Amino acid sequence: MSDHEHSEHDEQPEPDTSSADQEAAERGEEPPEPQATDAEADVPADDEQPEEASATADDDHAIADETQGGEGADEEAPIAPDPDAVTITVNGRAFAAHQGELVINAAERAGEYIPRFCYHPRMSSVGMCRQCLVEIDTGRGPAIQPSCMITVAPDMAVITDSHTVERAQEGVLELLLANHPLDCPVCDKGGECPLQDQTMSHGPGESRYVEQKRHYEKPIPISDHVLLDRERCILCDRCTRFADEVAGDKLIHFIDRGNNTEVATFPDEPFASYFSGNTVQICPVGALTAKPYRFKARPWDLEQADSTCTTCSVGCRVSVHSSRDQLLRYQGVDTGLDTDSVNLGWMCDRGRFNFEAVESELRLADPQIRGEAGLATSPWTSALSIVEQLLRDASTVALLGGARSTNEGAFAWAKLADALGIEHRDAQLGDGLPAGVLDLPRATIDDAVNASTVILLGPDLKEELPVLYLRLREAAVGGGTKLVEFSTQETGLTRYAWKSVRHAPGMGATEVARTLADPAMAEQLASGKVVIVAGRGNLAASEETALAALQAARAAVPEATVLPALRRGNVVGALQLGLAPADAAHDATATLQACADGKVDVLVLLGADPLNDCPDADLARRGLAGARRIISIDTHPSESTQQADVVLPAAAFAEQSGTTTNLEGRVTDVAHKVTAHGTSRPDWMIATELAARLGHDLGFASIAEVTAAIVADVPGYATAFDGGFATGAVPALPDVSNHEQIPSGYDFRLVVSRKLYDRAVNTVMSPSIAKLNIGAGARVHSLDLPRVGVDDGTDVKLISAKGSVVLPLIADDTVQRGTIWAPFNMAGADVTDLVDAAASVTDVRIERLT
Amino acid sequence: MSRLNDQNVALAKEIIARYPKKKSALIPLVHLSQQQNGYVTEAAMKHVAELIDVTPAEVYGTATFYEMFRFEPTGKYLINICGTMSCALMGGHDLMHHAEHKLGVKAGSTTDDGLITLQHAECQAACTEAPTLQVNYRHRFRVTPAEFDELVDDLRAGKLDGEIPPHGTLGRNRQHIPADRAVGAVPPEQVDGAPAWVTIKEEGS
Secondary structure (H helix, E strand, O other), rough: HHHHHHHHHHHHHOOOOOOHHHOOHHHHHOOOOOOOOOHHOEEEEOOOOOOOOOOOOOOOHHHHOOOOOHHHHOOOOOOOOOOOOEEHHHHEEEEEEEEEEEEEHHHHHOOOOOOOOOOOOOOOOOOOOOOOOOEEEEOOOOEEEEEOEEEEEOOEEOOOHHHHHHHEEEEEEEHHHOOOOOHHHHHHOOOOOOOHHHHHHHOOOOOOOOOOOOOOOOOEEEOOEEEEEOOOOOOOOOHHHHHHHOOOOOOOEEEEEEEEEEEEEEOOEEOOOOOHHHHHOOOOOEEEEEEEOOOOOOHHHHHOOOOOOOOOOOEEEEEEEEEEEEEEEEEEEOOOOOOOOOOOOOOOHHHOOOOOHOOOOOOOOOEEEEEEEEEEEOOHHHHHHHHHHHHHHOOOOOEEEOOOOOHHHHHHHHHHHHHHOOOEEOOOOOOOOOOHHHHHHOHHHHHHHHHEEEEEEEHHHHHHOHHHHHHHHHHHHHOOOOOEEEEEOOOOOHHHOEEEOOOOOOHHHHHHHHHOOOOOHHHHHHHHEEEEEEOOOOOOOOOOHHHHHHHHHHHHHOOOOEEEEOOEEEHHHHHHHOOOOOHHHHHHHHHHHHHHHOOOOOOEOOOOOOHHOOOHHHHHHHHHHOOEEEEEOOOOHHHHHHHHHHHEEEEEOOOOEEEEEOOOEEEEEEOOOOOOOOOOOOOHHHHHHHHOOOOOOOOOOOOHHHHHHHHHHHHHHHOHHHOOEOOOOOOOOOOOOOOOOOOOOHHHHHHEEEEOOOOOOOOOHHHHOOOOOOOOOOEEEHHHHHOOOOOOEEEEEEEOOOEEEEEEEEEEEOOOEEEEEEEEOOOOOHHHHHHHOOOOEEEEEEEEOO | OOOHHHHHHHHHHHHOOOOOHHHHHHHHHHHHHHHHHHOOOOHHHHHHHHHOOOOHHHHHHHHOOOOOOOOOOOEEEEEEEEEHHHHHHHHHHHHHHHHHHOOOOOOOOOOOOOEEEEEEEEEEOOOHOOOEEEEEOOOEOOOEEEEEEEHHOOOOOOOOOOOOOOOOOOOHHHHHOHHHHHHHHOHHHHHOOOOOOOOOOOOOO
């Protein structure tokens, strides 16, 4: 133990909320400093005790002044007198607690950490484990009470260090350990285990229990990622509470409650939640373990760095863990109860487990140049010379992508594009909204969850921006936020919506205008702040249809703020930092069309894979075939890199430092944790090198200089690095007031939307999640099947004006009658063959094959 | 077919309609499924979950709390023999031993003909009458091995059909209470003595 004193100590904060805001570098080398974010916390916290996020969620004063993210969280906030302060004493010292604050939190802010297992600051208190027993005296003498169940009251005396308290806590621990196997040496949690740590700090030291412990078959899988060891479980209710309260997927439950209580799924229904990995993170013992991390490392060997997940644009704060230069896991980070936390410590499984893609053996390791025998490995110098030559000789160059990059990568490429006079550029692939949506009055996630009404115009958030879904779900279930949803089919939030309106694909604007004009609705909209979540719910309907719906909503509620639900990791940063098309004539669709028409000499794909990600498959194919030369800068091989003439390997997530901008405009760090794969380089470095070869000086030669150049060049970003929200110069939204909605004339109208698990490169390259996609298929309401005259699951031919495709027709009653829903980018026949980027909607006829 | 049958689905909907929240009908519906199949099947739990809009895991977690819900095939008669202190002292374990021999099954299992399931029970709240057992939760007091044999013979011969309904019918007994037997049929101030259907057996009578 003493050998590992430092590491033990460092791991002691629970990984879920915990050391969140600690600088990782500090963490590896020295014990964490007690956080004194409050003036009251002048009592030095006991060094032995874990620190967790302090204060309660209703701490408005702190939220207003606190910055967020890694760098800002430790700064002292100006102290405003709290009108709701409740004076209590903690171990004899007076302390100003917040009205309604739990004793366990107040004591922690006062510097007295109370041990706990079941209590989690982001979930309701249940008083399951009894570990947080302290003496509480409200005038009737001290009584032993669970501090997670009691809120502070005036003149309450809390005693956490008496002999009685010590005995009570030791007793609880001894009982918890009675059935807990002492297999710490072979347990994955050993070294970062709250049970282990708190046994050392608050336990009896030795056990009187000599009898046989209970035995179960172990471990048993409860989902594709999570294994359960029932012998280690202490029944704290954290995982089951998470499934119920946070995820809304009540697929795990206590069964056989009584002497033999255990956590279980229904016999043949696994815990198939998009958020299952969080249960592993919050498990206070080694009962739940995640397959991708099992037996890969011991916690004291892990190096950690705080970073930001860039899988989607929510920008969850995460901690990247590696050992021996290998990525091993990501954990969600909660920046603290009194901060404007993005993800509250939660992550989706896609973000959590796609670290495997970074470690994939299929990563591009060296540049490749197309020769007579296809793509062949080459040194960087020759590859760059060829790229230089291609760019020099080209009269027209187009640049697609950049949303995979850091802000620095996107900015450097935007500067290079400026220097080369590239007009065709777009960080999206015709699958989002015009960049102008970022210039609308912006809402933050906190604005949305505190609004009285949220109008959902975007995609199914559960599938595309899962943690935003969690936040809005929580607001709808527990808070006063009413969700008004407009969609073409049932979504993850439908069951939580106050009003959920279905409209035919492409007809959103009419329906939005009509619904929002309803008197009852108008009353609701007038009752408080309104946030519109705007995105592209249907890739088979044009940008204009989505914009028209947004415009209708803004016309009905002019003062509403907008949260843009654009999906790709750093799409907001890329668009704001110069990779937005100047107008619709230069966007991705127009660029691919220009390529197809033979007007583009060199097409640069900066982490873009149009063949898989462009909603109009035919256009993407013709575009890539029509471009004279293609340069692809990417992390993994894709269909598009296979078409390229030069492929340059790019550093992936955790292989480069920098910053990223989330959908709110929040700029946070991306940490460099492991060495870049093979000879791959960060995007900004490639851009800088090419610029130098082409005789342009972009004005930076290091990552710090790129960041400095962003601050200097982009007015909207200077404040963002200090915790503000970024804005950038983006072209104005196109006028869609003349947009005409076309009532359905064909048999069915097509909806193409994304599922969480698709063929995105980071998903297919991660073995744990690669097989979770549902596969290609066309889904219709079961009552529409007889109309087609086939049975569920039969292959049919779908025919649109653009093309045809054969897909199985699957009955799915979440789909609206008269529409077909097909998931985007799935293994199997490509439904995007039906989509015409130039058409406003996609009408489809179904033909039987026989 | 172990989902609820059409008749029971109709009844289930009637039961659900009695509650402000669908979820409240969980326990009555699990009773209904036990009544239909003699035990609670996985398919029935899924069906109940569909009917009241919860997950199967919630139904499973809730139902398994209750000792009287059975999750394995159960005989028409469930015999519980008490083994807690008073009964143990008065020969409860011997009675169980005898019963296992008589029925040819171990405690916890069901006879080959599917008629009788034998199981241990904890205190049946009749310590003065030890050793006790219950047949479908109907008490038998001071049971001797000979009386047990007689009981089994009677059950097999169908002699007790009028007295002991098949296992799993508690739920049915609770539905459709005639107006004259319903709670509140008599204003509280007019109540004198126990309701008519409650018969109190005097000791020795």
